[in-house]
Amino acid sequence: MGLSGRMIKTVAMATTLFVGGAASAATDSNDLLIKFKDAQAIKGFTTMAQQGGGQVETLGSGNWVHVKLTAQNLKTMTLKEIKNHPAVASVQPNYPVHLMENYQLKDAALRAKLQHMIDGSGNAANKPAKSTAAADNPAIPSAGPASGTGADPDFSKQWGMNDIGANKSWQKTRGEQMIVAVIDTGVDYTHEDLVDNLWRNPGETGTDAQGRDKSTNGVDDDGNGFIDDVIGWDFATNDNKPYDLAGDPLEVIMKGMNPGHGTHCAGNVGARADNGKGIAGVAPNVKIMAMRFLTEKGQGTTAGAIQAIDYAVKMGAKVLSNSWGSEGEDSSDAQENLALREAIQRAEAAGVLFVAAAGNGHSGVGYDNDTDAKPGYPASYDYDSILSVAAIAKDNTLGSFSNWGVKSVDIAAPGVVVYSTTVGNKYSDTVVDMFGIKATWDGTSMATPHVAGAAALYWSAHPTLTAKEVKAAILNSATPVPALAGKLVTGGKLSVENLMR
Numbered sequence: 001m002g003l004s005g006r007m008i009k010t011v012a013m014a015t016t017l018f019v020g021g022a023a024s025a026a027t028d029s030n031d032l033l034i035k036f037k038d039a040q041a042i043k044g045f046t047t048m049a050q051q052g053g054g055q056v057e058t059l060g061s062g063n064w065v066h067v068k069l070t071a072q073n074l075k076t077m078t079l080k081e082i083k084n085h086p087a088v089a090s091v092q093p094n095y096p097v098h099l100m101e102n103y104q105l106k107d108a109a110l111r112a113k114l115q116h117m118i119d120g121s122g123n124a125a126n127k128p129a130k131s132t133a134a135a136d137n138p139a140i141p142s143a144g145p146a147s148g149t150g151a152d153p154d155f156s157k158q159w160g161m162n163d164i165g166a167n168k169s170w171q172k173t174r175g176e177q178m179i180v181a182v183i184d185t186g187v188d189y190t191h192e193d194l195v196d197n198l199w200r201n202p203g204e205t206g207t208d209a210q211g212r213d214k215s216t217n218g219v220d221d222d223g224n225g226f227i228d229d230v231i232g233w234d235f236a237t238n239d240n241k242p243y244d245l246a247g248d249p250l251e252v253i254m255k256g257m258n259p260g261h262g263t264h265c266a267g268n269v270g271a272r273a274d275n276g277k278g279i280a281g282v283a284p285n286v287k288i289m290a291m292r293f294l295t296e297k298g299q300g301t302t303a304g305a306i307q308a309i310d311y312a313v314k315m316g317a318k319v320l321s322n323s324w325g326s327e328g329e330d331s332s333d334a335q336e337n338l339a340l341r342e343a344i345q346r347a348e349a350a351g352v353l354f355v356a357a358a359g360n361g362h363s364g365v366g367y368d369n370d371t372d373a374k375p376g377y378p379a380s381y382d383y384d385s386i387l388s389v390a391a392i393a394k395d396n397t398l399g400s401f402s403n404w405g406v407k408s409v410d411i412a413a414p415g416v417v418v419y420s421t422t423v424g425n426k427y428s429d430t431v432v433d434m435f436g437i438k439a440t441w442d443g444t445s446m447a448t449p450h451v452a453g454a455a456a457l458y459w460s461a462h463p464t465l466t467a468k469e470v471k472a473a474i475l476n477s478a479t480p481v482p483a484l485a486g487k488l489v490t491g492g493k494l495s496v497e498n499l500m501r
């Protein structure tokens with residue numbers, strides 16, 4: 001993903017860059033997360049930063065702020081002075097994170113050819129359209145009674161859903177009342193198989209005192225700091241439409257970015273079952289909260305992740321599905337991502353289960369990665385509330401790209417050639433199939449939503465359990481798989497059939 005080049009290895013290095021006056025925009029070394037000791041100190045700092053043209057964004061919890069400092073700011077106060085200031089508790093880079101897909105074009109000649117086309121000098125007729133502008137996000141459909149009956153025609157294409165026995169317990173529960181936040185690139189909230197299962201913020205639905213629809217009245221009716229946040233929020237572009245923008249297919253091929261990553265994840269958590277349309281998710285009556293913080297290029301920052309986590313927890317999500325992170329060279333110092341750690345700790349304290357993709361062998365660059373030795377974050381953080389997920393194929397082999405770790409990765413779930421909902425009211429197991437290049441939906445990204453859905457299903461049947469107990473039940477009911485023995489905590493794969501027995 002080319003992110004390692006943008007990484008700031010340590011704050012000390014960032015300081016050095018500034019002292020040398022050599023900070024380049026590409027390193028984003030003025031893009032920081034700062035934890036203050038109290039709210040008063042934030043006020044003073046904000047005033048100072050803004051006077052020098054800097055941007056300060058309060059992150060809502062834990063006295064963290066996201067700061068973009070200007071050169072003018074740093075003449076007033078160097079990074080070293082900020083770090084040593086008595087009101088400052090911690091300073092760190094706003095670490096980048098990315099989605100856990102698995103595709104990268106390594107054929108140099110083909111790359112050159114496609115780059116030529118992206119640059120606009122190629123045959124325009126063969127050049128697919130660019131991604132939609134954020135302003136073109138479709139309107140959010142209003143909630144109505146769920147529509148359609150009958151079998152889901154593509155259920156047989158969901159080998160994973162059948163393998164885990166997702167539908168064996170739907171007579172008991174379908175995950176009703178459970179809210180699962182899909183923290184990702186957004187969701188195609190107009191999709192026929194997802195629209196009826198979207199979470200609806202009760203404080204932003206219905207009519208206000210003037211008889212206007214609260215979801216579109218331009219008022220923060222529930223006072224949570226977000227205007228018209230009816231199905232979630234878009235922290236990438238700060239709007240109420242967390243739509244999953246499709247990337248340019250050529251860029252997708254070049255850079256391994258999966259357009260519609262969040263939509264694909266959402267489908268396996270909770271696409272509507274028995275509506276005569278498409279597929280079914282593991283928990284087919286769950287409420288999907290659409291949290292967008294990764295852009296259509298699959299990239300995001302720690303600040304966006306924290307905002308999405310805090311929002312989801314505050315608004316009632318019990319399960320967070322996280323198919324993103326940093327790994328390999330990206331994460332050499334991400335263990336010290338205190339801001340992200342604290343957000344996960346807040347989620348844990350609120351009783352939330354944090355399901356996380358184990359990662360794809362250093363962004364698909366290296367394979368067969370043992371995260372006990374080379375951690376990927378947040379999946380490798382050692383918290384009781386984190387459930388780390390590897391990818392397994394239909395033939396019971398570990399995905400060739402999938403991270404593993406007998407201490408750090410808990411369980412495997414379907415993650416190779418995974419069929420699900422895709423942007424534009426579609427369904428597929430194929431990301432791209434053009435110019436003789438075919439890539440399928442493979443990744444620990446794809447495995448993670450299966451486990452998030454399973455957690456929601458089990459929790460809805462056992463509502464008094466804690467997150468730790470739900471996690472234990474999922475791990476204890478795993479089906480042993482020879483290829484996973486000695487590789488994962490459970491040595492096995494998800495079995496919803498066993499879990500719900």
Ligand SMILES: [Ca+2]
Pocket residue numbers: 204219220221222223224225226227228229
């Ligand atoms: Ca609101």
Ligand SMILES: [Ca+2]
Pocket residue numbers: 204213214215216217218219220221227228229
């Ligand atoms: Ca409103």
Ligand SMILES: [Ca+2]
Pocket residue numbers: 134137234237239240241242243
């Ligand atoms: Ca948007």
Ligand SMILES: [Ca+2]
Pocket residue numbers: 152193271272273274275276277278279280
């Ligand atoms: Ca369906």
